[in-house]
Amino acid sequence: MSPTRIPEATVARLPVYLRALNSLLEREIRTCSSEELASAAGVNSAKLRKDLSHLGSYGTRGVGYDVEYLRYQIAREIGLTQDWPVVIVGIGNLGHALANYSGFSSRGFRTVALLDADAARQGELVAGLKIRPFTELSAIVREHGVAIGVIATPAAAAQSVCDHMVDAGIRSVLNFAPTVLTVPPEVDVRMVDLSSELQILAYHEQRKSAPASPDPTLDPEVVA
Amino acid sequence: MSPTRIPEATVARLPVYLRALNSLLEREIRTCSSEELASAAGVNSAKLRKDLSHLGSYGTRGVGYDVEYLRYQIAREIGLTQDWPVVIVGIGNLGHALANYSGFSSRGFRTVALLDADAARQGELVAGLKIRPFTELSAIVREHGVAIGVIATPAAAAQSVCDHMVDAGIRSVLNFAPTVLTVPPEVDVRMVDLSSELQILAYHEQRKSAPASPDPTLDPEVVA
Structure with a gap:
């Protein structure tokens, strides 16, 4: 467990990284670059490196991250090594x-x-x-x-x-x-x-089916 | 629908605002300040105002937001006014x-x-x-x-x-x-x-039960 509280947005992404690491392990991938892990987790690699730095996890230059060890670090950070x-x-x-x-x-x-x-x-x-x-x-x-x-x-x-x-x-x-x-x-x-999640999909689906166009009814009003 | 794509993090919060507005309407609250809405949604009010500004929604000075109209704006933005x-x-x-x-x-x-x-x-x-x-x-x-x-x-x-x-x-x-x-x-x-979500709860629960202390096994390594 790291000494200080890590940012809430990082905490919310730790389960995503854990899932990505588990799927790498299922495919018997033992080490990965931050780019590979970021791609498996669906985030950008700069954000991933920043997030993992909060855990004191920086990988090794030219080798990347040890998948099994990083998975253990994240599981411990979340508290999943407890019952x-x-x-x-x-x-x-x-x-x-x-x-x-x-x-x-x-x-x-x-x-x-x-x-x-x-x-x-x-x-x-x-x-x-x-x-x-x-x-x-x-x-x-x-x-x-x-x-x-x-x-x-x-x-x-x-x-x-x-x-x-x-x-x-x-x-x-x-x-x-x-x-x-x-x-x-x-x-x-x-x-x-x-x-x-269905609503977020609908937002994107709507934009796929109708190209964006200015909406004249959306007049900015005064700040509350 | 607003003319440009709004940030992904804002899109993800629109369903939360919609839920908060629905619960205000259930309690027959017709107008609200950005602080009230932010509190109902569990975000800070500066972030809420920024998010809503992407929708062209600024409320009215001294009155705040019209709950029903803002709900309509968000529902339309997400695409929930469609089938x-x-x-x-x-x-x-x-x-x-x-x-x-x-x-x-x-x-x-x-x-x-x-x-x-x-x-x-x-x-x-x-x-x-x-x-x-x-x-x-x-x-x-x-x-x-x-x-x-x-x-x-x-x-x-x-x-x-x-x-x-x-x-x-x-x-x-x-x-x-x-x-x-x-x-x-x-x-x-x-x-x-x-x-x-269970993992995010575990992270916080762990910190409630054991006060934070430095972990000597977390030595920073070289950046990958």
Whole structure:
């Protein structure tokens, strides 16, 4: 773990670099230049070198980066060399998909419990775990030292689930429900909006299908 | 649609602003200052004003932004005032969740077909649509003018599905499979890595639990 906090934008790119390094390793590539790694990660190489310098990782002149070692450095920086017990609340289709998502377990995230408020679902086996009542949340957090709570409930239930998570001692929440959550300052929430990426694609698609032209309705107004 | 391409980082924040504006409207807030909107969106207000200036949107001095009008401007800029026919391939748990996700349809994305290679799944009704054979992809793309393809298959099938989408004329692909896809330059791919956000949370969680300290194993090496 590096001595100082690294910039938030760099933190957000570390998982991308890790994925790129994993795919290089799958192709049995042991060393790579910053250009190769940048291309695999889809960023420019100057930005990549800057980002990695925050980790104290500079590669070796004429050789480049040792893929395996850099992967270890990034995994350690993110904290993936630790064990992260995770609880998933809301076992509908999305909760099912998350419970079965191989990308979680392969990155150090261990799902220790699946919780659902619906009594009819309880005892059902999903990804090797029995669905348990939501009322057991606090006991499960204590027992397993759960650090991260994943919310996959409908939007209407998400804030209440989040409040219970915070009361139970969870300080990091990953929210898949399409609603903004309010939490105390010591709690981190990240929201995955499944439609954001579709919107970004639509922006580009629109520009492919219609060449850009000035829009007379967009008159600059006075600054607020 | 503004005359020039706006920066990619701004494009990526437009869905966030749109979500914030929607939540202000739900609370019947009709005008807001750049500070209020920035706070609802979780960005700093200088960045917000810069971003919105790319859209020719400056608010009104002493009044701020008209929430409804700004929402329209952003929706038009992204292209959400158009109709976007979408096809989802791979109707496992994640495909089911995406087909039922209200956040897609409410933002102008219309799922016109669900496709799966598994013959046993065909004819099954999901979110009001019958699962159809993957072999019908080209015909469906032609019939509905599908612009965006969503891949929710296992990683091993994703590249082949993507190749078929490109052959069928799809130029924008949203990939949920945990693998990097190769496409021709005219095709845009965006990848949703469900574990990325969990990794970013782990980074912060790690720093909460252990105060930062210098790491002697991180010796700067020579620049590659």
